[in-house]
Amino acid sequence: MSGKDEAELSRLMRAAIAGDERAYADFLHRIAALIRGFVRRKIVQGGVDPEDVVQETLLAIHVKRHTWRQDAAVLPWVYAIARFKLIDAFRRRGRRIEIDVDDIAETFAEPETETVSERDINRALDGLPPAQRSVVSAVSVEGRSIGETAAKFGISETAVRVSLHRGLAAIARRFGQGRFGRE
Amino acid sequence: MKTDDLIKALDADARSKAMPLRSAWWLAAGAAAVVAAAVFMMTIGPRPDFMAAAHTIRFLSKFAFTIVLAVTAFALIRALSTPGAATGRAMAAMIIAPLLVAVAVVLELFMVPQALWSTRLIGSNMMICMSFIPLIGIGPLAIFLWMLRYGAPTRPVLAGAVAGLLAGGLAATFYAAHCFDDSPLFVATWYTIAIAALTLLGALGGRLFVRW
Numbered sequence: 289m290s291g292k293d294e295a296e297l298s299r300l301m302r303a304a305i306a307g308d309e310r311a312y313a314d315f316l317h318r319i320a321a322l323i324r325g326f327v328r329r330k331i332v333q334g335g336v337d338p339e340d341v342v343q344e345t346l347l348a349i350h351v352k353r354h355t356w357r358q359d360a361a362v363l364p365w366v367y368a369i370a371r372f373k374l375i376d377a378f379r380r381r382g383r384r385i386e387i388d389v390d391d392i393a394e395t396f397a398e399p400e401t402e403t404v405s406e407r408d409i410n411r412a413l414d415g416l417p418p419a420q421r422s423v424v425s426a427v428s429v430e431g432r433s434i435g436e437t438a439a440k441f442g443i444s445e446t447a448v449r450v451s452l453h454r455g456l457a458a459i460a461r462r463f464g465q466g467r468f469g470r471e
Numbered sequence: 472m473k474t475d476d477l478i479k480a481l482d483a484d485a486r487s488k489a490m491p492l493r494s495a496w497w498l499a500a501g502a503a504a505v506v507a508a509a510v511f512m513m514t515i516g517p518r519p520d521f522m523a524a525a526h527t528i529r530f531l532s533k534f535a536f537t538i539v540l541a542v543t544a545f546a547l548i549r550a551l552s553t554p555g556a557a558t559g560r561a562m563a564a565m566i567i568a569p570l571l572v573a574v575a576v577v578l579e580l581f582m583v584p585q586a587l588w589s590t591r592l593i594g595s596n597m598m599i600c601m602s603f604i605p606l607i608g609i610g611p612l613a614i615f616l617w618m619l620r621y622g623a624p625t626r627p628v629l630a631g632a633v634a635g636l637l638a639g640g641l642a643a644t645f646y647a648a649h650c651f652d653d654s655p656l657f658v659a660t661w662y663t664i665a666i667a668a669l670t671l672l673g674a675l676g677g678r679l680f681v682r683w
Binding site for chain 1: 482
């Protein structure tokens with residue numbers, strides 16, 4: 289484990305929690321690459337799509353970021369969440385795996401790119417109420433800013449933020465409960 | 472949705488705030504104590520000779536057991552609800568309360584003639600003990616399980632069980648102020664059964680309710 293990585297990521301996360309969106313984007317991109325490496329090494333046979341686990345972990349990190357203690361190291365926190373989500377993904381698919389904590393050290397760095405396929409998150413997104421779904425899609429897939437999204441739907445920026453926040457929380461909750469589709 | 476797109480959405484939501492888990496736990500502990508106190512005062516209340524009893528070692532020893540249980544369980548549940556936090560020491564500290572009870576039981580067996588052992592053990596309040604500790608503890612348990620949902624426990628069943636121990640320690644602290652049975656023999660038996668019931672309920676709650 290590189291101490292420099294840890295110090296830099298902790299610094300970014302602290303800045304993000306203080307409201308620095310740029311630091312947060314930087315943090316999430318770097319963490320995503322680390323988690324992708326970790327998950328791909330753990331999933332040796334099919335059944336679970338690594339990128340689904342990466343996305344679930346990122347969402348969990350986002351909605352649970354108040355559980356990180358700012359005076360603690362950030363990487364053990366990140367990997368504990370990734371491991372939990374990975375085990376959860378296997379459990380849902382009826383497989384069991386053993387995760388060795390010591391293996392984490394090997395999986396650092398090595399940014400990897402994602403593969404494209406049908407995602408769990410799309411199914412969860414489809415299950416959202418229409419207002420939340422359109423706001424989340426606009427900000428993510430269409431890449432619009434909060435202001436642009438507000439203009440597009442003719443609502444206030446606050447309303448966009450509220451819908452976005454609730455939509456993301458609802459998707460995270462569905463993942464936690466193992467529900468993905470429309471119900 | 473690509474992961475980069477997801478990150479755009481998460482980043483746009485960066486300004487949303489939630490209370491840090493550590494502060495939330497203290498708030499929850501305060502709320503749980505208020506709920507337990509309210510139920511206690513509205514139902515059985517403290518015993519009439521509370522002030523006089525507070526000078527006897529057996530009466531006070533009950534609070535030592537229950538408060539130590541609550542304090543150690545509180546430390547452990549906070550660690551269990553934080554991903555990646557070390558739990559070893561908090562887990563080891565959970566042995567203190569049972570150890571204190573065990574020592575007190577041994578001392579009691581030395582000090583009390585054998586003929587009185589069963590009277591002391593059975594006491595006069597065991598049904599009240601076994602119903603009111605769970606009754607006082609059920610509200611706090613609900614609060615603690617809700618807190619576990621707010622946190623991120625990677626071992627939900629264990630964390631739920633510890634929520635039950637915490638609720639049990641809190642409820643037993645109030646109940647001890649009511650009960651006339653001060654012998655460690657009574658406490659070791661009936662308090663344990665009542666707290667175990669809450670622990671079981673907590674584990675079940677953790678299994679069914681604590682998903683994230």
